[in-house]
Amino acid sequence: METRKVDLHSHTNLSDGFYSTEELIYKAKDVGIEILSITDHDSVNAIEEATSIGREVGIEIIPGVEISSDLRGIEVHILGYFIDINNKELEHYLMFFREERKIRASRIVDKLNQLGLEITLEDVMKIAKNSAVGRPHIAQALLANELVGSYQEAFNKYIKNGGPAYEKKVHLSPQSAFKIISDAGGLSFIAHPGNMSQNLIKELIDAGADGIEVIHPSHSKDLIRFYRGIVNEYFLLESGGSDFHGGKRNDEDNFGKHYTSQIVVEAMRSRLMRNSA
Ligand code: AMP
Ligand code: ZN
Ligand code: FE
Ligand code: FE
Numbered sequence: 001m002e003t004r005k006v007d008l009h010s011h012t013n014l015s016d017g018f019y020s021t022e023e024l025i026y027k028a029k030d031v032g033i034e035i036l037s038i039t040d041h042d043s044v045n046a047i048e049e050a051t052s053i054g055r056e057v058g059i060e061i062i063p064g065v066e067i068s069s070d071l072r073g074i075e076v077h078i079l080g081y082f083i084d085i086n087n088k089e090l091e092h093y094l095m096f097f098r099e100e101r102k103i104r105a106s107r108i109v110d111k112l113n114q115l116g117l118e119i120t121l122e123d124v125m126k127i128a129k130n131s132a133v134g135r136p137h138i139a140q141a142l143l144a145n146e147l148v149g150s151y152q153e154a155f156n157k158y159i160k161n162g163g164p165a166y167e168k169k170v171h172l173s174p175q176s177a178f179k180i181i182s183d184a185g186g187l188s189f190i191a192h193p194g195n196m197s198q199n200l201i202k203e204l205i206d207a208g209a210d211g212i213e214v215i216h217p218s219h220s221k222d223l224i225r226f227y228r229g230i231v232n233e234y235f236l237l238e239s240g241g242s243d244f245h246g247g248k249r250n251d252e253d254n255f256g257k258h259y260t261s262q263i264v265v266e267a268m269r270s271r272l273m274r275n276s277a
Helices: 022-028 049-057 088-116 121-128 135-144 151-159 176-181 197-206 221-233 261-274
Strands: 005-007 033-038 061-072 076-083 187-190 211-215 237-240
Touching: 005 061, 005 151, 005 261, 022 033, 022 049, 033 197, 033 261, 049 061, 061 176, 061 197, 076 176, 088 121, 088 135, 121 135, 135 151, 135 211, 176 187, 176 221, 187 197, 187 237, 187 261, 211 221, 221 237
Parallel strands: 005 033, 033 061, 187 211, 211 237
Antiparallel strands: 061 076, 076 187
């Protein structure tokens, strides 16, 4: 049986990844990935370029996106695959989420200022440029301004969930995220459920998730087996990847090491065909 290295979770610098679309694809090539999904937060802006570079270097690109949702205060990331990147509603929502991210970044900066740290939204946007701005950019700006000793310290001291400068993103229910994705012709997956309770996962399945991200660097072998069991029990799809971002995260080793198989992608395609029949 032919097995190809398939990574269905990665980020470029159009969200909070370190590498440009082109750099990411060349890196994927280096580590032997043959099918890659770019799943930027709240953006599909990398996909068109990725598809054409992928064609040149022999890597198949699956259009993807990662949307943050909120279930009773718990942040739940949803991955969308095979979305039509030209879908107007999708484009509209993603643009709105990116705008909201900017507003939230300024709220975080305000909190940091109140804590006595000298940082401006401009410092953050200099790093984020026109990408979907997130806490990783703020952490980098804090580091650049020498207000923390490391990227991780920025999270630990200030911006981790519940930290003194933490601010939530816009409230979007998982159901709404599923609808945005399915209306754009895609399939929805519960991203890295590693720290979710079983009840929460069941609730998300009942709410309409098409699948679960089974393979992720944060999942132990036992967890992978456990999620695969749930996928089979509920007739869901599975997905998997490295969630590679690069840069200050020190996750270079994950790329090419945490991957899934072509069978998983074929199962997604058949589900989509069946849905549209
Ligand atoms: P945001 O989308 O702006 O909420 O940023 C979320 C990103 O920040 C995620 O992709 C995480 O990898 C990263 N992150 C969140 N919490 C932490 C933490 N405690 N330490 C390091 N990185 C974190
Ligand atoms: Zn990210
Ligand atoms: Fe995520
Ligand atoms: Fe991710």
